[in-house]
Amino acid sequence: MIRASEDNEYYELTSPTILPKASGFLWNEKMMIHMNCRGYAVAQFMQPEPGKYSYAPNLEAKTFMQPEQPYYAHHPGRFVYVKDEVSGEIFSAPYEPVRVLPDKYTFSVGKHNIVWKIEHHELLIEMSLSLPKEDPMELWRVKVTNLSPKNRKLSIYPYFTVGYMSWMNQSGEYKEDLQGIVCSAITPYQKYQDYEKIKNLKDKTFLLADQEPSAWEVNQEAFEGEGGIPSPSAIRGEMLQKGESRYESPVAVLQYRSEMEPGEEREYRFIFGPAHDEAEIDQIRRQYFIDKNAGGQDGFALAELEYAEYVSEGRGCIEIQTPDADLDNFVNHWLPRQMYYHGQTNRLTTDPQTRNYLQDNMGMSYIKPEMARAAFLTALSQQEVSGAMPDGIILHKDAELKYINQVPHTDHCVWLPICLSTYLDETNDFTILEERVPFADSEELESVFEHITRAMHWLMKDRDERGLNFINQGDWCDPMNMVGYKGKGVSGWLTIATAYAFIIWADICEKGDRVNIAEEFRLAADETNAVVNQYLWDGEWYARGITDDNVVFGISKDQEGRIFINPQGWALLSGAADEEKQEKLIQAVKEQLETPYGVEKLAPSFTSMREDVGRVTQKHPGTAENGAVYNHAAAFYIYGLYAVGEKENAYRLLRKMLPGPDAEDILRRGQLPVFIPNYYRGAYRQFPHTAGRSSHLFNTGTVPWVYRCLIDGLFGLQGTKEGLQVKPQLPSNWQEVTVKRIFRGAVLHIDMKRNSGVATTEVYVNGKYIEDGIIKDLKSAAEYKVLVKIPS
Numbered sequence: 001m002i003r004a005s006e007d008n009e010y011y012e013l014t015s016p017t018i019l020p021k022a023s024g025f026l027w028n029e030k031m032m033i034h035m036n037c038r039g040y041a042v043a044q045f046m047q048p049e050p051g052k053y054s055y056a057p058n059l060e061a062k063t064f065m066q067p068e069q070p071y072y073a074h075h076p077g078r079f080v081y082v083k084d085e086v087s088g089e090i091f092s093a094p095y096e097p098v099r100v101l102p103d104k105y106t107f108s109v110g111k112h113n114i115v116w117k118i119e120h121h122e123l124l125i126e127m128s129l130s131l132p133k134e135d136p137m138e139l140w141r142v143k144v145t146n147l148s149p150k151n152r153k154l155s156i157y158p159y160f161t162v163g164y165m166s167w168m169n170q171s172g173e174y175k176e177d178l179q180g181i182v183c184s185a186i187t188p189y190q191k192y193q194d195y196e197k198i199k200n201l202k203d204k205t206f207l208l209a210d211q212e213p214s215a216w217e218v219n220q221e222a223f224e225g226e227g228g229i230p231s232p233s234a235i236r237g238e239m240l241q242k243g244e245s246r247y248e249s250p251v252a253v254l255q256y257r258s259e260m261e262p263g264e265e266r267e268y269r270f271i272f273g274p275a276h277d278e279a280e281i282d283q284i285r286r287q288y289f290i291d292k293n294a295g296g297q298d299g300f301a302l303a304e305l306e307y308a309e310y311v312s313e314g315r316g317c318i319e320i321q322t323p324d325a326d327l328d329n330f331v332n333h334w335l336p337r338q339m340y341y342h343g344q345t346n347r348l349t350t351d352p353q354t355r356n357y358l359q360d361n362m363g364m365s366y367i368k369p370e371m372a373r374a375a376f377l378t379a380l381s382q383q384e385v386s387g388a389m390p391d392g393i394i395l396h397k398d399a400e401l402k403y404i405n406q407v408p409h410t411d412h413c414v415w416l417p418i419c420l421s422t423y424l425d426e427t428n429d430f431t432i433l434e435e436r437v438p439f440a441d442s443e444e445l446e447s448v449f450e451h452i453t454r455a456m457h458w459l460m461k462d463r464d465e466r467g468l469n470f471i472n473q474g475d476w477c478d479p480m481n482m483v484g485y486k487g488k489g490v491s492g493w494l495t496i497a498t499a500y501a502f503i504i505w506a507d508i509c510e511k512g513d514r515v516n517i518a519e520e521f522r523l524a525a526d527e528t529n530a531v532v533n534q535y536l537w538d539g540e541w542y543a544r545g546i547t548d549d550n551v552v553f554g555i556s557k558d559q560e561g562r563i564f565i566n567p568q569g570w571a572l573l574s575g576a577a578d579e580e581k582q583e584k585l586i587q588a589v590k591e592q593l594e595t596p597y598g599v600e601k602l603a604p605s606f607t608s609m610r611e612d613v614g615r616v617t618q619k620h621p622g623t624a625e626n627g628a629v630y631n632h633a634a635a636f637y638i639y640g641l642y643a644v645g646e647k648e649n650a651y652r653l654l655r656k657m658l659p660g661p662d663a664e665d666i667l668r669r670g671q672l673p674v675f676i677p678n679y680y681r682g683a684y685r686q687f688p689h690t691a692g693r694s695s696h697l698f699n700t701g702t703v704p705w706v707y708r709c710l711i712d713g714l715f716g717l718q719g720t721k722e723g724l725q726v727k728p729q730l731p732s733n734w735q736e737v738t739v740k741r742i743f744r745g746a747v748l749h750i751d752m753k754r755n756s757g758v759a760t761t762e763v764y765v766n767g768k769y770i771e772d773g774i775i776k777d778l779k780s781a782a783e784y785k786v787l788v789k790i791p792s
Contacts, residue, residue, distance in 0.1 A: 314340025622683025
C-alpha cells in the first residue's frame with residue numbers, strides 16, 4: 001500500500017482510492033503547491049501577498065489551505081485525459097476526474113518532485129511535477145508509452161484548471177506565437193485608491209507547451225458540455241473546437257493526436273503559472289523552452305536540476321539508524337525537509353506571527369544557522385522600547401499586520417530566549433548578544449542582550465496582583481480570545497512558560513558571564529513557580545488559566561476542557577512540578593489525554609460555546625485546538641518528558657506522530673509519512689470513529705520541536721558552550737543505534753550500544769574515555785568515531 005523507494009528518495013502509494021487524500025508538497029521562495037494523489041491541487045504564489053492562478057469554480061478566500069481539505073469534482077486539478085481513437089474508451093491520469101481504476105498505479109512523493117505512473121489497457125502514463133528555484137510556476141512532464149504489441153491511435157488531453165478568475169473581467173484564448181493558452185482577469189477592487197495595489201498584479205494564468213498541439217479548448221462550459229468533467233462532451237468528438245473564453249470561466253486543455261508503434265514513447269512538457277503580461281510569458285517561454293537544436297540550453301531541465309539542488313540544501317544535522325526503520329526514513333529524509341520549508345519561506349507570508357517566525361527559525365539553527373541569526377535580529381528590530389514584541393513580524397515593505405496578527409496576544413516575548421538557546425547550542429555564537437539592534441518605536445540602538453532582558457522584564461510586569469501573566473485575547477492558543485479581553489484574565493500556561501523562559505535566559509546570561517543578571521532571573525523563575533503552585537495546581541494537574549471573572553478553568557470540576565496539555569508539559573520544563581506533581585500530572589495526561597494517535601490538546605473537547613473562554617470552544621470537537629492531537633502542543637509535552645527523564649513515555653508519544661507502522665493506523669490517519677500534520681483528529685473518547693484522521697496541514701510549529709526532542713532528548717546530542725554533551729535517553733527495548741551528527745562543522749559517527757558491564761553511560765571518542773560526557777575541542781571538517789556504552 002505505501003512504501004519507501006529503495007533509495008529512500010520517494011514515498012510511494014500504490015492505490016488512488018485507499019488513501020484518497022494522500023499528498024505531497026513542493027515550494028520555492030515565491031510559491032507552494034499541495035498536490036493530491038488523485039490530481040487535485042492547492043497552489044498559491046506571493047506578489048507580495050498570497051495570490052492564485054488556479055481558481056475554484058466560485059469566489060474563494062485567499063487563505064492558503066484548509067484543514068482536512070474537502071475535494072470535489074471541480075476542485076482545481078492537473079489531469080490528463082486519454083482516449084483510444086479506435087475503441088473510443090476514455091480514462092484519466094492520475095485518477096480524477098474520470099475515476100477509472102487503472103491496472104497499475106504509483107504515486108511517488110519525492111523531495112524535489114512528485115511523480116505518478118499509471119498503467120491502463122497497455123498504456124503507461126507518467127506524470128511528474130517540479131518547480132523552478134525562484135519563479136512561481138509549475139514544470140510538468142507527461143510521457144506516454146505504448147506497452148501493447150500493436151499500433152495505437154490516441155488523443156492525449158492535458159487539462160489544467162484555471163477556474164473562476166474574477167467577476168469583474170475574465171477571458172482566455174490560445175496564442176499561437178506563445179504556443180500556449182493565456183487566460184486574463186482583473187482582481188476585483190472598489191476604492192480607486194486600491195487601483196495602485198492591483199494594477200501590477202500577475203492576473204494572467206498561462207499554460208505553455210513545448211510541442212504544438214493538434215487542437216485546444218479554453219472555454220470550460222464548452223469543453224464539458226452535457227457530459228460534465230468526468231466525461232467531457234468535447235472529448236467525444238474527433239477534435240477539440242479551438243474555442244475561447246469571453247467573460248466565461250476559462251480552462252486550459254490541449255489535444256495531441258498521435259499514432260504510436262509498439263514500445264514507442266512520447267514526452268510532452270508544460271509550464272503552468274501566473275504572469276503580469278504576455279511579454280513576461282514570452283520571456284518565460286524563451287527561458288525554459290529554447291530550441292536545443294539551435295544550440296541553446298534546455299532551460300526546463302536546468303530548472304529541474306537547480307530546484308533539486310535547492311531542496312537538497314535543507315539537510316538536517318543528524319542521520320540515524322535505529323530498530324525503527326520508518327522512524328529512520330522520516331528523520332533522515334522528510335523531517336528536515338519540512339523544517340527547511342518553514343524556515344526558508346516563513347510559511348509564505350509577509351507578516352508571520354512572531355511566535356511562528358521565532359520557532360521556525362529555531363529550526364533553521366540546525367540547517368542554516370546564519371539564517372536563524374538574521375531572523376532573530378529582524379524580529380528584535382520590531383520590538384518596542386518597553387520590551388513588548390509585536391503580534392507579527394513584517395518581512396516586506398508593503399506588508400501590514402493582518403488576520404490574527406491584529407489581535408493582541410501576550411506570549412511573544414517568551415519565545416526569544418527559548419528559540420535563541422537552540423541557536424547558541426548549535427553554534428556557540430555568543431557574539432549575537434552584543435549585536436546592536438534598533439527598536440520599532442525609537443532610533444535607540446541596544447544590544448540583543450538588552451533587548452531580550454527588556455522582554456523578560458516586560459513579562460515580569462505584565463501580570464496581575466497575584467503574579468500571574470495576563471492573557472489579553474490570546475497566548476500561544478490563538479482562539480482562546482475571551483479569557484482576558486476585559487483586562488483581568490490570566491494564562492496559566494503563559495505564567496509557567498515565563499518561568500521556563502527566565503530559567504533559559506538565566507542560563508544564557510551565566511554562559512555570557514553576566515552572573516548577577518542570571519541570579520535575578522533564577523530568583524524570578526522560583527517566585528513564578530511558587531505562584532503557579534499556589535493558584536494553578538488543582539491536585540492532579542495544572543489549570544489552564546483564570547478568566548476575567550476570576551473563574552479558574554481547565555480543572556477537575558469542569559465538564560468540558562477539564563485538562564489541557566500545555567500547562568502540564570511546561571510545568572515539567574519550568575520546574576514548577578516537583579517529583580510528586582510530575583507523577584500525578586503524567587498519570588492524568590495518560591488517562592485523559594493520551595490516544596492511539598498521540599496526546600490531545602485538551603479533554604473532553606468542548607461541544608458548545610463557553611463565552612468566558614472563547615472561540616476555541618466553537619471549533620468542532622476533536623479538531624484543531626479543541627481537543628485534536630495538536631502535534632505542536634504534543635511536542636512541547638514530549639520535550640518536557642525528556643527534560644525530566646521520562647524516556648519511555650516520551651518515545652511512545654513521539655512515535656505516535658507518524659502514521660503506522662501497521663496498515664490499520666495508516667488507513668485511519670489517511671496520509672503518507674512525508675510530513676507531520678498540524679493535527680490528527682482527537683475527541684477520541686467522545687467521537688472515536690473520526691479520531692486519528694489527519695488534517696493534512698503541513699504548516700506547523702511542531703517540526704523544530706520534534707527535532708529538539710530527537711537531538712536533546714532521544715539521542716542526547718545537545719550542544720553546550722563547552723562542546724557536545726552526550727546523554728542519550730533510548731527506549732529500553734533498543735539495544736543499539738548509530739547516529740551521524742554534524743556539529744559546528746565536525747562530523748561525529750556515533751555508535752550507542754547497551755552494555756551489561758557499565759553502571760552509567762560511558763562516552764569514548766576515538767577510543768579515549770570522556771569523563772564528563774562532553775566532547776570538547778571539536779575541529780571543523782574533522783571526523784570522529786564515538787562509542788557510547790549504555791547500561792543494559
